[in-house]
Amino acid sequence: TAAHDLTFWEKQIDAINTLLAQKGLRRTDENRRYIEMLGHDAYESLGYYERWTAALAQQLIAKGVLTQDEIDAKVADVRGRLGADAGT
Numbered sequence: 001t002a003a004h005d006l007t008f009w010e011k012q013i014d015a016i017n018t019l020l021a022q023k024g025l026r027r028t029d030e031n032r033r034y035i036e037m038l039g040h041d042a043y044e045s046l047g048y049y050e051r052w053t054a055a056l057a058q059q060l061i062a063k064g065v066l067t068q069d070e071i072d073a074k075v076a077d078v079r080g081r082l083g084a085d086a087g088t
Helices: 008-022 028-037 040-045 048-062 068-082
Strands: none
Touching: 008 048, 028 048, 040 048, 048 068
């Protein structure tokens, strides 16, 4: 695939990924394992930073940093602020 300029949210995920690593909440081997755990269909349908986002969310849930309910509530909040077409 051709390189592209990172979008704002991709830069945010990159920064979160780096911060979590610095705080000891994420390791490269864990991230790779969680990305692999997404399964073939998800891996093929998600973009690079979307896979990072999904893997990071699952790692934070597994470590008790966040709950799925907290993540779902924040996603609903953001979608509500962006409008109905934000989920498409």
